[in-house]
Amino acid sequence: MSVSVAFEKARAEGRAALVGYLPAGFPSVAEGIAAVKAMIESGVDLVEIGLPYSDPVMDGPVIQRATEQALAGGVRTRDVLHTVEAVSGAGVPVLIMSYWNPIEKYGVDAFARDLAAAGGAGLITPDLIPDEAQEWLAASDAHKLDRIFLVSPSSTDERIAMTVAHCRGFVYATAVMGVTGARDSTSSAAPTLVSRVKAAAGSLPVGVGLGVRSGAQAAEVGAYADGVIVGSALVSALADGGLPALRTLTQDLRSGLTP
Amino acid sequence: MLPDDRGHFGPYGGRFVPEALIAALDELDAHYRKAMADPEFTGEFERMLRDYAGxxxxxxxxxxxxxxxxxxxxxxxxxxxxxxxAHKVRNVLGQALLTKRMGKGRVIAETGAGQHGVASATAAAYLDLECVVYMGEVDTKRQALNVARMKMLGATVIPVTTGSRTLKDAINEALRDWVTNVDDTHYLLGTAAGPHPFPAMVRDFVxxxxxxxxxxxxxxxxxxxxxxxxxxxxxxxxxxxxxxxxxxxxxxxxxxxxxxxxxxxxxxxxxxxxxxxxxxxxxxxxxxxxxxxxxxxxxxxxxxxxxxxxxxxxxxxxxxxxxxxxxxxxxxxxxxxxxxxxxxxxxxxxxxxxxxxxxxxxxxxxxxxxxxxxxxxxxxxxxxxxxxxxxxxxxxxxxxxxxxx
CATH class of the missing domain: 3.40.50.1100 (Rossmann fold)
Known part of the structure; x- marks a missing residue:
């Protein structure tokens, strides 16, 4: 199921899509699957499953700790694919978000094949730029997967245009210069970045990530973006309050987006 | 002449970093190429190597x-x-001089046992730059003397408590700092690795x-x-x-x-x-x-x-x-x-x-x-x-x- 389904549904309802991130294997593979299902039941339109990695340079402390715990618990790449398979029938598209080395080690085409077979929609690649992505471009075409690259406030217009041209599904706009993590105020750079991206993206949806932690913030971002991406706040909720807290936050985020 | 203009040595090298860093890497690459062709820069680099580094x-x-x-x-x-x-003084002097030329006032560095941290703190003191060194918590305890050296030279040492708390995690933390503060900060990487142009640039300095x-x-x-x-x-x-x-x-x-x-x-x-x-x-x-x-x-x-x-x-x-x-x-x-x-x-x-x-x-x-x-x-x-x-x-x-x- 392509992620465009989620954006079309949200658009039809006159709102932005809610994109929720959780790492696979946190706190365990089975509990991680249950958490993703709870998130879906509570209103996310699109799921990102994080592939835990030993050297997560884009992540702040919350996601670092969660993925460290997942790795210490022995999570493997195949467990991440299993997680996708276990949740992909729940009615919303499922993406994997992964640093590049685990994909390259698995074999780029083999990973694309197995992700497609598991019912996954595609891949978000935080440390792979289109300039280095020849193998992934071919594999995602061959296996009909979405590919989501990132743009940032520091990207030039030329790079935004080039990156957008290689995206399929949506464009991931990192709203602040920095690592993942919930922030009290969302970035003022985000609206500017989104309008720059939209100028290049045409009808391709633009999702904004990094910093959102409440329904009110989600409403703010949802006013100018097609998708509101939430990660660290959901991971914190799950870590500190288990499934009840995860459900409560997801519902709050979703209600912030409901017109 | 390797690398190619995107930093590839055959299948190796390149840039596997967040898009947020690409503009800074492009800026660094442009400044480094211009500097290496500018007799004023190369002359000053040679003078520092001769008169200061020996x-x-x-x-x-x-x-x-x-x-x-x-x-x-x-x-x-x-x-x-x-x-x-050590040989490292050549690299840190080159990068610190380039930092000045780029108009940035702050350098960050990673260090394992502390040698690159001490070298970076030295260059920063010599060229009047703010210096922050990331060092695995495990290493700060094992290498207290080098921590004191860095502090004596005016650097701030930040113990890294994530991952394995050693050199590779210090690099991760330095990259996180860089992506956050890239406007006024240069990452003074300590070896001929990392994203383009670092492998070629560090090589040219040493x-x-x-x-x-x-x-x-x-x-x-x-x-x-x-x-x-x-x-x-x-x-x-x-x-x-x-x-x-x-x-x-x-x-x-x-x-x-x-x-x-x-x-x-x-x-x-x-x-x-x-x-x-x-x-x-x-x-x-x-x-x-x-x-x-x-x-x-x-x-x-x-x-x-x-x-x-x-x-x-x-x-x-x-x-x-x-x-x-x-x-x-x-x-x-x-x-x-x-x-x-x-x-x-x-x-x-x-x-x-x-x-x-x-x-x-x-x-x-x-x-x-x-x-x-x-x-x-x-x-x-x-x-x-x-x-x-x-x-x-x-x-x-x-x-x-x-x-x-």
Whole structure:
């Protein structure tokens, strides 16, 4: 199921899509699957499953700790694919978000094949730029997967245009210069970045990530973006309050987006 | 001329970093290319190297060592005599000067045992830059003296408490700082690795080692050496001495990686001989990883070689067969360490002792192959004062019960 389904549904309802991130294997593979299902039941339109990695340079402390715990618990790449398979029938598209080395080690085409077979929609690649992505471009075409690259406030217009041209599904706009993590105020750079991206993206949806932690913030971002991406706040909720807290936050985020 | 304009050495190198850093890397690349073509910059860099760092370093004809070993003429490139005691001063002065030129006022650096941190703090003090050094928490405790040195020089040292709390996590944390503060901050990376343009830029700042050694060898012996040997962790001292010799097809290049307890034990830092292809810290190279591509912790008695990957140009030189890479165990390195102390009165860095140990190992076969006594240059990349705690424990020099701190 392509992620465009989620954006079309949200658009039809006159709102932005809610994109929720959780790492696979946190706190365990089975509990991680249950958490993703709870998130879906509570209103996310699109799921990102994080592939835990030993050297997560884009992540702040919350996601670092969660993925460290997942790795210490022995999570493997195949467990991440299993997680996708276990949740992909729940009615919303499922993406994997992964640093590049685990994909390259698995074999780029083999990973694309197995992700497609598991019912996954595609891949978000935080440390792979289109300039280095020849193998992934071919594999995602061959296996009909979405590919989501990132743009940032520091990207030039030329790079935004080039990156957008290689995206399929949506464009991931990192709203602040920095690592993942919930922030009290969302970035003022985000609206500017989104309008720059939209100028290049045409009808391709633009999702904004990094910093959102409440329904009110989600409403703010949802006013100018097609998708509101939430990660660290959901991971914190799950870590500190288990499934009840995860459900409560997801519902709050979703209600912030409901017109 | 490698790398290509996007930083590739064959299949290696490149840029595997968040898009947020691309603009800064492009800016750095543009400034570095312009600076290297600007006599004002290169002249000032040369002046600093000469008047402040004390280069060119000597090429020392190690007659006592050679006589003891027999069958070879061993020349030592005395980078240990540079200011701050290692080849690293060349890289930090180059990058710090470039930072000034870019109009940035802050540098950040990663450090393992503290050598690159001390060098960075030195350059920052000299050129009046704010300096923040990321250091694994485990290492700040093991290397309290170097932490004090950095603080004395005016740097801020931030202990890193994530991941394995060692060098690779210090690099991760420095990258996180950089992506957040890239407008006013330069990441003063300590080795010839990382995303383009770092591998090429660091090489160009340290390649004077080989340029000097080549000229000095010709002046001293009338010919080029038969072989050049260096230790390889990230690989900056090795690429620094190799680079000028790469076109000299008859000069054999040997890179000696940290074999730790032995490749077969899995406890080593030999990325080329004991690792596989992958991507870490922004470039594609060889690295130590498990079946899922998770980085494996490296092990070496030498903190400066204790890194689970290697610069991309070494990966390329290896695949081309232009340089040969072999592991040297902790025990072999420490034997060579002791030998140089006793024969020449030179205490080398344990890193550099790996280069000497490897050279001693290959000399007999080299002599047989050439049919004459080979001339071998060994890059003595650093001095060993910093290693006396490790050496003292290894050789049992401390009285039992004595507290060393």
């Amino acid at each position: 280069t060119p370093s000597l090429l020392y004809d190690a007659t006592h060592l050679s006589a003891h070993v027999g069958g070879a003429r061993i020349l030592l490139k005395r980078e240990d005599l540079n200011h701050t005691g 390649r004077g080692i080989g340029v000097e050694a080549r000229a000095q060898c010709l002046a001293l012996t009338g010919t080029l050496p038969d072989a050049v040997a260096a230790c390889v962790g990230g690989g900056s001292n090795a690429i620094g001495i190799f680079h000028a010799f790469v076109p000299d097809a008859d000069v054999r290049l040997y890179g000696f990686e940290a074999g730790g307890d032995g490749i077969e034990t899995g406890k080593h830092a030999a990325s080329i001989t004991g690792g596989s292809h992958g991507v870490l810290h922004g470039s594609r190279s060889y690295l130590l990883q498990d079946d899922d591509g998770q980085t494996i912790e490296s092990h070496s008695i030498s903190a400066g070689l204790d890194y689970p990957s290697v610069g991309p140009e070494h990966a390329w030189l290896h695949d081309q067969g232009r340089a040969r890479y072999q592991p040297v165990t902790d025990a072999e390195a420490m034997d060579a360490f002791a030998l140089l102390c006793r024969t020449e009165g030179i205490i080398p860095a344990i890193e550099s002792a790996h280069a000497l140990a490897g050279a001693l190992r290959v000399i007999p076969a080299l002599r047989e192959e050439l049919g004459h006594e080979p001339t071998v240059i060994v890059n003595l990349s650093g001095r060993g004062d910093k290693d006396m705690h490790t050496a003292g424990e290894y050789f049992g020099l401390f009285d039992s019960g004595e507290v060393i701190g």
